Amino acid sequence: MNRIPALYDNRSFERIDWPPTAEGDYAKRFLLPLFRQPVESFVPNISTAMYALRLNRTVLPVTVNEAEYDNCYVCSPYTHYASYAREELYLLDSGAARFALRGVLRVLGLLLKASRFNRAVHVNNWLLSTNLYPELTEREIDGTIRLLLDRFPRHALIFRSLCRSINGELMDSLRRRGFRLVPSRQIYLWRHEGPLAPGAKARWLLKRDYALLDKRGYETVGPEALSAADMPRLAELYRALYLDKYSYYNPQFGADFLELARSRRLLELHALRHKESGRLDAVLGYYCRSGVMTTPIFGYDTSLPQETGLYRMLSAVLLGIARTNGHLLHESSGAAQFKRNRGAVGELEYSAVYDRHLPFDRRISWIALEKLLNGVGVPLLEKYKL
Structure with missing residues (x-):
């Protein structure tokens, strides 16, 4: 019709x-x-x-x-x-x-x-x-x-x-x-297979990034384990990176939007939780369409020391989700050198x-x-x- x-x-x-x-x-x-x-x-x-x-x-x-x-x-x-x-x-x-x-x-x-x-x-x-x-x-x-x-x-x-x-x-x-x-x-696309898949060095970096989870005492928390009570903290983490560090011209997603995204399954939200303290220190939220996924929600506690490696861990989790789901990952813009080092390819x-x-x-x-x-x-x- x-x-x-x-x-x-x-x-x-x-x-x-x-x-x-x-x-x-x-x-x-x-x-x-x-x-x-x-x-x-x-x-x-x-x-x-x-x-x-x-x-x-x-x-x-x-x-x-x-x-x-x-x-x-x-x-x-x-x-x-x-x-x-x-x-x-x-x-x-x-x-x-x-x-x-x-x-x-x-x-x-x-x-x-x-x-x-x-x-x-x-x-x-x-x-x-x-x-x-x-x-x-x-x-x-x-x-x-x-x-x-x-x-x-x-x-x-x-x-x-x-x-x-x-x-x-x-x-x-x-x-x-x-x-x-x-x-x-300029945006970056990451493919888990094919001629543009990550090379040996990129795969080694990803493996090292993922190993930081155990080393730093973090675990991943999936959407089924997150509740409305977690949304204010996740909004803080998004704000710390996308707004405070980058630009307030980015969408100012707060707790109300994240709860809408969680409750109505608009985005798949995942977080990193410190095992000892129980504190959520990083968040990502993605959606997929026609075999492509992208992550409009991405943030972490920027007050923690850089050597903690939250950005590296969160990125490794994201790439792992893309690989598991067999999706082409649209990584948006920013952090160009970091993304290229892990196998992403730039495109206008x-x-x-x-x-x-x-x-x-x-x-x-x-x-x-x-x-x-x-x-x-x-x-x-x-x-x-x-």
Whole structure:
């Protein structure tokens, strides 16, 4: 059955005919709470209008924004390409490069705001660092584009989190329909088998990392052993790494969101517990789709000495889960050298952006950004191996 795509908001979501599939069930568990309560009640720094896009076998979340320039980057292209980029200039070894790019980003930020850059619709936006995609038919893609352009004619249309290894067919399909592919970040993919599987040195490092669990007196705790009472501590651990150490532009997931993820099985949460003290000192949360898994929740007690090795242990547990499940692991961005040393392979991630229907003063920012990133941003990523 090829049904016409339909869009629902917080006034009409009760009429959704949820498809009787695993993907449809997941979407229902994820989206219903976000329709019944404001998104900010679960993630304080995400402000957006939520919609549900009903397709043949699944329902995809769609977010719609107008401005919200202080918003989390998962809904704000301005935050991703300007605000967050300014914070990450410290990663460049060259002081001259940092100084020059700081000026470029300041000018770029003014241009982006002037062109109302954040007036955007994101398709398949799960409010996570990485969006995994279901298989979409050509008819579903065409229907989705027509529906959203008709409903939001003044907005750019964006598919975030696309990389060639995982989403090659979708990228080609969108490119044929006039989407521009704008680089967004360098991500890392880890494969447990095949020609790109970890080599001998990487396997040795992983074995050494995993051995730290016994050496430091830790044990893994699976989702069945975690309760609502553990969520405040797990939120502290996520905050310590993703927010305090990295950036407050990351999704500010707190205890309420983690309890939602735990109770509705939106994420598989695992933790590291110190055997002697019983304290939870590290957490990861992942989800899977079509043989790919990614980990939007990752954190540990950064107040403990670095030689404790919590990051190494937690990463070893994550890679062990991926290997056991036979999944390709999308490791997102960051900690580039660490991930490469353990067998991950870097790849560019893109946002596919449709802006052909917009006037030139709205398109100029995407045109300039595409040229700047391909001409300067990508070479810098490759030079500094970020």
